[in-house]
Amino acid sequence: MRQHPPAQWGRRSAPPIAFASAAAVLLAACSSGGGADGGDKGGPPAIVVQPDAGSAKVPLGRKVTVHARGGSLISVEVGSPGPGRILGTWSEDRSVWTSTTPLAPGATYTVKAHGKTDGGSALDKTASFTTEAPKNAFVGEYHPDKGTTVGIAMPVSITFNKPIRDKAAVERKLHVTASPTVQGAWSWMKDRNGNDRIDYRPVNYWPPGTRVTLRMDLAGVNAGNGLYGTQDRVVDFRIGDAVTSTVNVTTKTMTVTRNGRTLRTLKVSSGKKGYETWNGTMVVLGKVPTIRMNSSTVRIFGPEAYDLGAVKWDVQLTQSGTYVHAAPWNKGKFGVVNGSHGCIGMSTEDAQWFYGRVDLGDPVTVVHSVDTVAANNGYGDWNIPWATWKRGSALN
Structure with a gap:
């Protein structure tokens, strides 16, 4: 089940930033003429x-x-x-x-x-x-939210509601700092709706416990053609434990680790031929205990059509609708046959266990499959080589 309607994410608004001042400077006397x-x-x-x-x-x-x-x-x-x-x-x-x-x-x-x-x-x-009221303004929807704790693979991601012509002017006013310090970079892309989006990620996953701050100093920034920003934001979040999951479509198993220690290896069933699960690293976007899965939402009709009703323990990996979830109708296939339409299915008991161990920003990597997931299909950022990623900055 490669695609199902994703959970709705709220847009972010932030309180005003307090009055600030330029540094006081002692100056020599100036003339009375000019300026x-x-x-x-x-x-x-x-x-x-x-x-x-x-x-x-x-x-x-x-x-x-x-x-x-x-x-x-x-x-x-x-x-x-x-x-x-x-x-x-x-x-x-x-x-x-x-x-x-x-x-x-x-x-x-x-x-x-x-x-x-x-x-x-x-x-x-x-x-x-x-100053004049904005005739044409833009805002950025950012993730993760302030005060949250997220997984080691969570990028900083901002999607803009208007086309950004002067990407360099906008990028200069976006700053990410981390403690401990990491090497990272911004990279521009189009989201799945064609909107301009910019993500920031380190070279490698964030170290557990890292404190991260995003500063968006966009108020008054001209993004081109008289399009002005209105946002000043300071967003602090924290990186939690290193929870990683690896799905091997050949052995039909998923191995889950926390901080380098293997917790469990689960038997799974991934996408069958023609509906293979995306290869590469995906990042947990969210999770819900129950969701309806219907093939019409992903334009699958005819003999392959399905309506599974209420599906339990759903962990979303892509915007196109890849989930890890309970698939009791595939009993007997886990660890034996890949029989889904792209999702990663497992027993109800195992799915509930997995659901309780992962959260927003945790990486799930699929190996030995086909068609590597795109960077803009959720957070497929980690599938882009670092040198290529850096070239996506408008400041290069």
Whole structure:
């Protein structure tokens, strides 16, 4: 049974990121001539901010500038309740601060600047402005979820709801850190619905116990053709025990290990000729205790059609519908004959045992079969050679 409707995964939304500030910098006195976004033409000492409170809705491509006229800047802080911190750079003479972080759409920013006049008197300025609402925005649905514990084969995966033209601009704002440190890389692909998707995986499986953090700094990022990101996310998750399963379609067995120790070797029945189980490494996507399996969902009709009703102890491996599950109707075939339509069947007792030992992100590797599972059919990332995987990055 190569394909059945997968369990529904929820889209993720995240709370706003708190107001943040640029580092305070001590600057030499600047001249009274020149610079703050072309709006400073002389006058009494003051801090000039552009755009200012009188501005209309600010275009997303606009930069924030802060200039101390007739004095020097000491610190600049720029923040918003929603999109995250704004960073910036200083001019060569340290007289003007200019933002480098893209402005997020539909956000209100507050600028707080502190300085002093050439005579030593204090200069202070607080200003706010609001950016244009997004006319065309994108978001990414990410996995795994915050606070979860997942298996050693779980990649970080983000699927976008709009086509991403400037993939490099988006990828630059995605960061994965791990403790202990691992070598890893992003790689782009199309998901099974044709949406742009990017996954991050290490060279080898995550070490058990690793702490992983995903940062998505996408608010204000232009993905091309005026398509802007709106998300800032920090997602922490943990890697659990090393639970691995290997299915040998020749011997018709599945060997399950935890942290290198064999737990059990189970008798199974995999896909028969013409409906062979995918070869290669698949990753547990989820599990449900009961699901209906009907061949019409995978366009199998005629003599091979089936309607199995409620099937017990179902562990999903691919989006196309490969499961490990109880198959009592195949009693007598386990360990003897491969007789399924692509799923991995076993006795009800063994299926319940397996169901209780695996979870999201655990690898299941099939050997001696045919047609290696695609990277985008669930998480087939591990079937891509590392050198090829790295070439999938937009930053190469």
